[in-house]
Amino acid sequence: xxxxxxxxxxxxxxxxxxxxxxxxxxxxxxxxxxxxxxxxxxxxxxxxxxxxxxxxxxxxxxxxxxxxxxxxxxxxxxxxxxxxxxxxxxxxxxxxxxxxxxxxxxxxxxxxxxxxxxxxxxxxxxxxxxxxxxxxxxxxxxxxxxxxxxxxxxxxxxxxxxxxxxxxxxxxxxxxxxxxxxxxxxxxxxxxxxxxxxxxxxxxxxxxxxxxxxxxxxxxxxxxxxxxxxxxxxxxxxxxxxxxxxxxxxxxxxxxxxxxxxxxxxxxxxxxxxxxxxxxxxxxxxxxxxxxxxxxxxxxxxxxxxxxxxxxxxxxxxxxxxxxxxxxxxxxxxxxxxxxxxxxxxxxxxxxxxxxxxxxxxxxxxxxxxxxxxxxxxxxxxxxxxxxxxxxxxxxxxxxxxxxxxxxxxxxxxx
Ligand SMILES: [Fe+2]
Numbered sequence: 455x456x457x458x459x460x461x462x463x464x465x466x467x468x469x470x471x472x473x474x475x476x477x478x479x480x481x482x483x484x485x486x487x488x489x490x491x492x493x494x495x496x497x498x499x500x501x502x503x504x505x506x507x508x509x510x511x512x513x514x515x516x517x518x519x520x521x522x523x524x525x526x527x528x529x530x531x532x533x534x535x536x537x538x539x540x541x542x543x544x545x546x547x548x549x550x551x552x553x554x555x556x557x558x559x560x561x562x563x564x565x566x567x568x569x570x571x572x573x574x575x576x577x578x579x580x581x582x583x584x585x586x587x588x589x590x591x592x593x594x595x596x597x598x599x600x601x602x603x604x605x606x607x608x609x610x611x612x613x614x615x616x617x618x619x620x621x622x623x624x625x626x627x628x629x630x631x632x633x634x635x636x637x638x639x640x641x642x643x644x645x646x647x648x649x650x651x652x653x654x655x656x657x658x659x660x661x662x663x664x665x666x667x668x669x670x671x672x673x674x675x676x677x678x679x680x681x682x683x684x685x686x687x688x689x690x691x692x693x694x695x696x697x698x699x700x701x702x703x704x705x706x707x708x709x710x711x712x713x714x715x716x717x718x719x720x721x722x723x724x725x726x727x728x729x730x731x732x733x734x735x736x737x738x739x740x741x742x743x744x745x746x747x748x749x750x751x752x753x754x755x756x757x758x759x760x761x762x763x764x765x766x767x768x769x770x771x772x773x774x775x776x777x778x779x780x781x782x783x784x785x786x787x788x789x790x791x792x793x794x795x796x797x798x799x800x801x802x803x804x805x806x807x808x809x810x811x812x813x814x815x816x817x818x819x820x821x822x823x824x825x826x827x828x829x830x831x832x833x834x835x836x837x838x839x840x841x842x843x844x845x846x847x848x849x850x851x852x853x854x855x856x857x858x859x860x861x862x863x864x865x866x867x868x869x
Contacts, residue, residue, distance in 0.1 A: 654689025
């Protein structure tokens with residue numbers, strides 16, 4: 455059996471094991487605050503966004519995953535297999551605090567996809583947390599009926615404090631090969647990281663929620679994502695398919711935009727959405743995309759962001775964008791990114807651009823064309839996939855690119 459086949463079989467085993475997550479974590483607090491007459495089994499099978507559910511097993515479709523872990527707050531995202539009222543229990547010693555999603559006077563409920571923010575956290579503190587959901591089996595006016603309450607496993611995360619260094623792992627171009635997460639992260643060994651950046655094209659195209667779960671969320675929560683945050687940089691393949699307009703809901707983007715910037719350690723991080731690779735008028739897109747305008751809007755935002763005082767103390771500026779502005783052929787997406795973003799990268803002294811897209815890994819040092827290094831991770835086939843380790847402190851910024859056979863195929867440092 456070749457390696458890809460073996461990995462597919464391994465994934466099938468993982469998937470069937472995951473089917474039991476909900477049942478194993480169910481606890482005996484069923485309908486704790488309700489008279490027994492109001493507890494009833496879920497009467498019908500529901501199928502929402504492609505998620506198959508059964509009539510008698512309310513459960514979690516995913517383990518929780520962490521987004522936007524800051525000094526004082528974090529977003530916890532998780533999915534149940536039918537509609538529910540969900541919350542997070544947490545605390546530094548015990549699980550004595552509770553967070554729900556409140557909006558317009560409502561506590562969010564009758565939903566299955568949850569993003570719950572924990573606020574007022576203490577910097578530099580390890581917290582325990584677990585997610586909980588109470589199934590809603592009937593939601594009629596004046597007749598609200600709850601079913602089982604389930605609890606997830608207890609996980610931990612640690613808030614940051616006065617970081618003078620930052621480290622992360624960067625993966626790109628997985629292209630619907632969930633086994634690649636385990637393969638690539640197994641190369642990491644003891645390197646400590648604060649977050650993982652998924653630098654685009656995790657998928658070939660977007661089909662439904664189940665694809666997001668099986669090909670990204672589950673392989674990530676199996677390894678790290680319940681305890682370390684990741685950020686999802688949109689690649690051109692995430693813009694394709696019938697579910698492409700829904701995927702933003704599954705990741706907690708700051709200001710609900712695919713492009714954003716933040717400060718962590720000595721780095722001003724900039725995440726850009728490089729859009730599609732062909733022109734908007736290309737027949738493959740059917741006249742329903744406008745990525746030129748979207749990139750132009752980002753260029754205006756980016757200049758403004760570079761000028762903000764918030765980032766003036768940062769020692770480095772690092773850009774994550776799926777399509778690199780150079781070394782990526784001469785299709786429209788590359789050239790448009792070069793035209794719009796490259797002059798800003800030069801003017802505002804960007805120290806490094808980290809990308810994917812080409813499926814040809816490479817470290818491209820500064821040249822006549824660009825004064826900043828362009829780091830391009832490889833993928834998606836076995837033998838061409840890479841893990842990028844990034845670390846920056848006051849002394850140095852360093853990236854190391856490791857191929858899936860363990861060989862270091864690129865390294866670059868900025869003093
Ligand atoms: Fe791509």
